[in-house]
Amino acid sequence: xxxxxxxxxxxxxxxRQAMGDTVLPRPFDELALIAxxxxxxxxxxxxxxxxxxxxxxxxxxxxTDQADCIVYATDTSTLHQRHxxxxxxxxxxxxxxxxxxxxxxxxGDVPPGSRALLPHLPxxxxxxxxxxxxxxxPQEHEAELLASLICSRVARExxxxxLAEGQQRRLxxxxxxxxxxxxxxx
Numbered sequence: 001x002x003x004x005x006x007x008x009x010x011x012x013x014x015x016r017q018a019m020g021d022t023v024l025p026r027p028f029d030e031l032a033l034i035a036x037x038x039x040x041x042x043x044x045x046x047x048x049x050x051x052x053x054x055x056x057x058x059x060x061x062x063x064t065d066q067a068d069c070i071v072y073a074t075d076t077s078t079l080h081q082r083h084x085x086x087x088x089x090x091x092x093x094x095x096x097x098x099x100x101x102x103x104x105x106x107x108g109d110v111p112p113g114s115r116a117l118l119p120h121l122p123x124x125x126x127x128x129x130x131x132x133x134x135x136x137x138p139q140e141h142e143a144e145l146l147a148s149l150i151c152s153r154v155a156r157e158x159x160x161x162x163l164a165e166g167q168q169r170r171l172x173x174x175x176x177x178x179x180x181x182x183x184x185x186x
Contacts, residue, residue, distance in 0.1 A: 015149050018093045028154040030082045034070070034089050041092065043067060047085070049074040059084035063097045086147035093146060096139045 022040055025032040031047070038045040044067040052058050052073035058080070060071040070088040072081060091097060 012149070015146060018146065024150070024153065024157075026157065028158070030085045030089075033150075034085060037089055037092060038068075041068070045070060045089070045092070047072065051075050059088045061088040061091050061097070068092055068097065083147055083151060086150050087143050090143035090146035090150075091139070094139070094142050096143065 020040065022033070022036050025036070034045050034047070046067050046069045048069055048071045050071055050073060052075050058073040058076065062069040062071065070085060072084045072088065074081065076084075
C-alpha cells in the first residue's frame, strides 16, 4: 500500500506542476475549467460538439494559429463527455501541442476519419491542423491519466463539504496539517 501512496503522490505532484495555479472550479464544471485554461494560455479554446461516428475517436484536439479546438462527441453520457473534454484539454496542459509529431504523424495526408468528423473544412487546413493531433502512446497515457486524476479529485471533493477558511485553519492546526497555499485545493 505504501508504494501505491508514493506513486499517487508523485502523480499529483506532476498534475499540480502541469496545472500551475489553475484552480478547479467548485462546484466543478469542465467548461469553466477549460475557460480558465484558455485564459492561462492566452488563447481561446473552442469546443466543437459532433455526433460520434463508428471507428473514429470520440474526441480530437486541433491547434490552429488562432485557437485551440476540442472536437467532442455529444451522443454519449454526460460523464463520458466530461472525460473526453478533460482528456483533450490535458494534451494542452501537458504541452503536447508544442511537441513536433514523430515520423509518419501527419506528414501531409489528411488523417483517417477527419473528413467524416469535419467535412466542412478544406483539406489544406485539415492537414495543417490535424497533422499535429497524432500523439505518441506516452502522450495519450499522460493525457488520460491527467483527465482521470481531475475526475477523481472532482468526485472526492463532491462528497466533501467545503469548509470556511477559518474552519480549515482551526482543523488543520488541531491535526498538525500545514495551511493550504492560497486557499487552493488543487
